[in-house]
Amino acid sequence: MPKRIVVPFGPQHPVLPEPIHLDLVLEDELVVDVVPSIGYIHRGLEQLVQKREFTEYVYVAERICGICSFMHALCYCQGIEHIMKVEVPDRAKYLRTIWSECSRLHSHLLWLGLFADGMGFENLFMRSWQLRESVLDVLEDTTGGRVIQGTCKVGGIRRDIGQEKLDEMHRALDPFEQQCRDLGDVFLNDETVKYRLQGLGVISKDEAYTLGAAGPTLRGSGVAVDLRETGYAAYGDLGFKPIVETAGDCYARCAVRVKEVYASIDLIRRAIDGIPEGPLDVKVKGAPDGEYFSRVEQPRGEVVHYLRGDGTKHLARARIRTPTLANIPALVKMLPGAQLADVPVVVLSIDPCISCTER
Amino acid sequence: MSTMAFLKRSPWILHYDASSCNGCDIEVLACLTPLYDVERFGIINTGNPKHADILLITGGINSQNRPVVRNLYEQMPEPKVVVAIGACAATGGIFRECYNIAGGVDKVIPVDVYVPGCAARPEQIIDGVVKALGILEEKREKMTGKAEIKEGARHAAEAGEGT
Numbered sequence A: 001m002p003k004r005i006v007v008p009f010g011p012q013h014p015v016l017p018e019p020i021h022l023d024l025v026l027e028d029e030l031v032v033d034v035v036p037s038i039g040y041i042h043r044g045l046e047q048l049v050q051k052r053e054f055t056e057y058v059y060v061a062e063r064i065c066g067i068c069s070f071m072h073a074l075c076y077c078q079g080i081e082h083i084m085k086v087e088v089p090d091r092a093k094y095l096r097t098i099w100s101e102c103s104r105l106h107s108h109l110l111w112l113g114l115f116a117d118g119m120g121f122e123n124l125f126m127r128s129w130q131l132r133e134s135v136l137d138v139l140e141d142t143t144g145g146r147v148i149q150g151t152c153k154v155g156g157i158r159r160d161i162g163q164e165k166l167d168e169m170h171r172a173l174d175p176f177e178q179q180c181r182d183l184g185d186v187f188l189n190d191e192t193v194k195y196r197l198q199g200l201g202v203i204s205k206d207e208a209y210t211l212g213a214a215g216p217t218l219r220g221s222g223v224a225v226d227l228r229e230t231g232y233a234a235y236g237d238l239g240f241k242p243i244v245e246t247a248g249d250c251y252a253r254c255a256v257r258v259k260e261v262y263a264s265i266d267l268i269r270r271a272i273d274g275i276p277e278g279p280l281d282v283k284v285k286g287a288p289d290g291e292y293f294s295r296v297e298q299p300r301g302e303v304v305h306y307l308r309g310d311g312t313k314h315l316a317r318a319r320i321r322t323p324t325l326a327n328i329p330a331l332v333k334m335l336p337g338a339q340l341a342d343v344p345v346v347v348l349s350i351d352p353c354i355s356c357t358e359r
Numbered sequence B: 001m002s003t004m005a006f007l008k009r010s011p012w013i014l015h016y017d018a019s020s021c022n023g024c025d026i027e028v029l030a031c032l033t034p035l036y037d038v039e040r041f042g043i044i045n046t047g048n049p050k051h052a053d054i055l056l057i058t059g060g061i062n063s064q065n066r067p068v069v070r071n072l073y074e075q076m077p078e079p080k081v082v083v084a085i086g087a088c089a090a091t092g093g094i095f096r097e098c099y100n101i102a103g104g105v106d107k108v109i110p111v112d113v114y115v116p117g118c119a120a121r122p123e124q125i126i127d128g129v130v131k132a133l134g135i136l137e138e139k140r141e142k143m144t145g146k147a148e149i150k151e152g153a154r155h156a157a158e159a160g161e162g163t
């Protein structure tokens, strides 16, 4: 009977850009149990709704997470708009979609890089992050910020993208897509990558579903759930089909994200083609009175903002459920049976975003 | 960039995310990747506090990470420099009124350089690190100075004993 030892993993660890702590129970090199503990980044920003007016809280919502910042703002704004029955102009919806997909691109490329780093494929890490910079350039050009954009507001958006810039973006998409496909090809077809990832950290369809996993973690196990199908912003006009893999291992989760990169490029292309003229925002009068569960598909999965207003400038309650929190139970299920050396890869495969999780 | 021109040593960096929103974090990481590539100056990101000269901290202090930050700082060998990155690390930033945020990093450990911005841009971060290098060099000189004085005194004492 091998002896059991407990290895602490985190909160400060070379492969983790963010602090999460896992106690790994090992038998020799094999992981048999995992106890996660979180709270290193808890700030308590849900309560800030009582100190910030509902229109100002957009800035705080953006800073729940610096990677999916735009989508947090979008989710919050859509919630408030629904409560206040504000109809956002079409051009704003399209631009929101374009920025959302840009965020998804930069998030997925960032993740692909970190994942490659976790596998020990340094070269691929650098290559992914190099590609990501061209997305950040577009974001900076169009919004002024690289990672925190600040363009979403209640009732619409704050800035337009001129036709000239849209054309330029459109022209840049083809070469960019080619580069992404070259990169994705390594992730999907390279023998060493496959050897490292296939069959690792498997979670079955039923388990993923019952544990409430979200996003690529769920779709990698064969459950076709993607909130973009519900048609918020301009996704209804553009049409969207979820990307699904069935194996449920690290390779499948990686494949989902690689293919979502291609899908995002396609969505941006079609959004630029179809963008209507018109105003950017509508005036918002009064204060929210009512409650709503606002949901948006982030790069990591489904985010839920529950918002309740009582007719004053300050919301009574905000509750934010982020995708990583939903994926941690799935992670705890995936790890047992893995080798200690594979733990970083499995942890990264759910794309953990701790500052979201702990708010 | 004048400090860079005569960079004598290869400073190693330790990065810790205290309670940032990730915005500043990924900008720190972006500094290491091809567009900015600080590794060409010999600056390397290490995971081990015992190897590090410069501590880059993003985000403010909360009750859970307070001992972690202090622990990391204490494990680093002297001389060491702390760079606080972003508005959060300086004062708590946008989260300063949150119930779980005690304030900036300087509530727990001494900070040498503050890099402003929300999020701080990679160029600014590199600038901050360059400033930190100057301070590191100063601290080192002071230390060696002190060591030499001590050494000198020891020699003098030994010489005194001899006669």
Ligand code: SF4
Binding pocket: A063, A066, A148, B019, B020, B021, B022, B023, B024, B025, B058, B059, B085, B086, B087, B088, B089, B093, B094, B117, B118, B119, B120
């Ligand atoms: S300063 Fe701004 S971008 Fe940086 S961690 Fe704080 S909130 Fe995020």
